[in-house]
Amino acid sequence: QQQVKQSPQSLIVQKGGISIINCAYENTAFDYFPWYQQFPGKGPALLIAIRPDVSEKKEGRFTISFNKSAKQFSLHIMDSQPGDSATYFCAASTGTGNQFYFGTGTSLTVIP
Amino acid sequence: DAGVIQSPRHEVTEMGQEVTLRCKPISGHDYLFWYRQTMMRGLELLIYFNNNVPIDDSGMPEDRFSAKMPNASFSTLKIQPSEPRDSAVYFCASSLLGQGRGNEQFFGPGTRLTVL
Numbered sequence: 001q002q003q004v005k006q007s008p009q010s011l012i013v014q015k016g017g018i019s020i021i022n023c024a025y026e027n028t029a030f031d032y033f034p035w036y037q038q039f040p041g042k043g044p045a046l047l048i049a050i051r052p053d054v055s056e057k058k059e060g061r062f063t064i065s066f067n068k069s070a071k072q073f074s075l076h077i078m079d080s081q082p083g084d085s086a087t088y089f090c091a092a093s094t095g096t097g098n099q100f101y102f103g104t105g106t107s108l109t110v111i112p
Numbered sequence: 113d114a115g116v117i118q119s120p121r122h123e124v125t126e127m128g129q130e131v132t133l134r135c136k137p138i139s140g141h142d143y144l145f146w147y148r149q150t151m152m153r154g155l156e157l158l159i160y161f162n163n164n165v166p167i168d169d170s171g172m173p174e175d176r177f178s179a180k181m182p183n184a185s186f187s188t189l190k191i192q193p194s195e196p197r198d199s200a201v202y203f204c205a206s207s208l209l210g211q212g213r214g215n216e217q218f219f220g221p222g223t224r225l226t227v228l
Binding site for chain 2: 032045
């Protein structure tokens with residue numbers, strides 16, 4: 001059973017556009033929600049993360065929006081660039097352990 | 113810091129052979145994770161260790177898979193006998209609970225396994 005559901009599976013965006021990737025979860029014990037970025041041939045790397053005590057976190061062009069009541073969170077990439085082309089994974093974990101539950105990934109392609 | 117080190121980076125073997133993947137976590141980290149990534153199933157957690165002790169191996173697909181962590185700086189994932197459906201990229205990751213940016217897991221570069 002997929003603990004974290006991610007959509008879309010793939011996304012194509014024009015350079016300068018906004019990329020939006022969505023994730024949903026059911027387990028209300030989750031209290032840490034990271035996004036990982038993976039380039040071809042590399043391991044995933046932490047991009048940005050949020051805890052449920054805030055509704056939004058921004059780091060440069062990357063923003064996480066978090067809706068605790070809906071149990072949803074999303075990644076927004078503003079002014080998308082070709083260098084942002086990668087696979088993005090959302091994840092969730094609880095405070096009692098360090099196990100991450102990853103979404104199935106979104107392949108983002110930014111067209112010049 | 114060299115980051116998480118995995119070897120080999122690529123492995124091609126024939127069905128029925130034993131395969132051993134190796135991982136050196138970041139020094140001082142107390143959690144180590146093994147993941148498998150395929151196009152069909154995405155990133156799957158196979159097993160994870162805390163202070164060298166296996167905590168959850170429910171993701172290990174079957175008895176052909178085994179993992180050990182004899183000390184804090186080394187772990188192995190073994191497949192015996194290997195099958196073509198084991199072909200995937202295997203990642204090792206490590207973390208230190210509560211440090212840095214939350215519970216950040218640091219991934220190695222992965223081992224691409226091809227079983228013919």
